[in-house]
Amino acid sequence: xxxxxxxxxxxxxxxxxxxxxxxxxxxxxxxxxxxxxxxxxxxxxxxxxxxxxxxxxxxxxxxxxxxxxxxxxxxxxxxxxxxxxxxxxxxxxxxxxxxxxxxxxxxxxxxxxxxxxxxxxxxxxxxxxxxxxxxxxxxxxxxxxxxxxxxxxxxxxxxxxxxxxxxxxxxxx
Amino acid sequence: xxxxxxxxxxxxxxxxxxxxxxxxxxxxxxxxxxxxxxxxxxxxxxxxxxxxxxxxxxxxxxxxxxxxxxxxxxxxxxxxxxxxxxxxxxxxxxxxxxxxxx
Numbered sequence: 117x118x119x120x121x122x123x124x125x126x127x128x129x130x131x132x133x134x135x136x137x138x139x140x141x142x143x144x145x146x147x148x149x150x151x152x153x154x155x156x157x158x159x160x161x162x163x164x165x166x167x168x169x170x171x172x173x174x175x176x177x178x179x180x181x182x183x184x185x186x187x188x189x190x191x192x193x194x195x196x197x198x199x200x201x202x203x204x205x206x207x208x209x210x211x212x213x214x215x216x217x218x219x220x221x222x223x224x225x226x227x228x229x230x231x232x233x234x235x236x237x238x239x240x241x242x243x244x245x246x247x248x249x250x251x252x253x254x255x256x257x258x259x260x261x262x263x264x265x266x267x268x269x270x271x272x273x274x275x276x277x278x279x280x281x282x283x284x285x286x287x288x289x
Numbered sequence: 290x291x292x293x294x295x296x297x298x299x300x301x302x303x304x305x306x307x308x309x310x311x312x313x314x315x316x317x318x319x320x321x322x323x324x325x326x327x328x329x330x331x332x333x334x335x336x337x338x339x340x341x342x343x344x345x346x347x348x349x350x351x352x353x354x355x356x357x358x359x360x361x362x363x364x365x366x367x368x369x370x371x372x373x374x375x376x377x378x379x380x381x382x383x384x385x386x387x388x389x390x391x
Contacts, residue, residue, distance in 0.1 A: 123291050127299050134303055134326055138310030143318050150322050153303075157329050160299075163291075164340045166350055173332075176357050181325070181364050188368040189318060192375045212312035220305040227297045244347070252347055253354075261351050268358045275362035279369035285376075 122163055130156035147185045154178045165243045296337035304330035317371045317381050321364065328360045 130153055137149035154177045161170035256262045303326060310323030332353045339349025371381065378385045 119291055123295060127295075130299065131302055131306070134306040137326065138306055138314065138319075138323060143316060146319055146322050150325060153326060153329065157333060160296075160333055161336055161353075164336055166336055166340065166353075169336060169350055169353055172354055172357055176361050177325075177329075181361055184364055184368050185318065185322065188371060191372055192318065192381050209313050212309050215312065216305045216309040219308065220301060223301045223305070224298055227301065228294060244350070249347070249350075252351065259346070259348070264351070264355055268355055272358060272362045275366050279365045282366070283369035283372045 119163060122159075126156050126159045126163065130160075143189050144186075147182065147189060150185070151178055151182050154182065167243055168246060168249050291341075293337060293341040296333060296341070300330040300333040300337070303327075303333070315382050315384060317374065317383055320383070321367050321371070325360065325364065328356065332356055 133149045133152035133156065137146050137153060140146055140149065154173065158170045158173040158178065161167075161173055252260050253265055254260075254262050307323045307326035307330060310326065311320055314320050314323060335349040335353045335356070339346065339352075343349075374386060375381050
């Protein structure tokens with residue numbers, strides 16, 4: 117019951133912030149509302165007893181990615197803090213809203229009609245132990261993920277170098 | 290215990306809010322923020338599937354973990370490109386980009 121109440125609070129926070137995030141015309145506010153969405157999703161992971169995942173979500177997403185966004189907004193436009201606004205065309209909003217509603221209704225209907233989902237087990241409320249998470253993350257056996265882990269670290273390095281190369285100032289010739 | 294359908298409805302709503310933002314906004318950074326919302330909705334689905342339907346395995350959890358890493362890399366590259374676009378075109382709207390090469 118307490119879990120259900122927590123889930124409802126988190127759902128309201130996530131959906132409200134997400135709607136504000138896509139409808140506000142100021143980019144800085146959109147980034148702030150995205151931060152609330154990310155915190156809400158981290159709360160969902162804590163609710164699912166994935167403590168490690170929630171911590172990763174907070175430190176990588178809410179700490180790292182949001183900072184990148186805020187820096188980019190400040191670098192891209194000096195007018196942002198005074199409220200960089202953006203026109204929204206009425207026709208595009210109407211068509212986008214229509215498409216979104218149709219897609220959303222379809223997906224939710226398919227999910228709720230699916231009998232496979234009804235076989236959900238009642239999970240015990242135990243946290244996934246950190247020892248098994250760590251062993252699965254850096255082990256090389258079956259159902260262990262050291263290859264993906266190393267690949268992700270190389271991928272991050274390549275992306276950071278690529279980002280630096282793309283965003284550096286070209287020298288005047 | 291929270292039924293699994295609650296998570297799916299929540300993540301479907303979040304996904305389509307992101308899609309709506311991606312369709313309607315024309316600012317590069319706002320579109321990127323919408324993409325982040327979509328990625329988060331998918332991550333919720335992975336974690337909920339794993340935890341509620343198959344609590345003994347950890348595949349969905351690691352999928353979510355790697356997805357968080359990939360999206361951090363993706364947003365770093367995208368932000369670099371946006372800063373470069375702004376430097377060349379003096380605008381941060383997608384409509385201003387007519388050529389790939391300046």
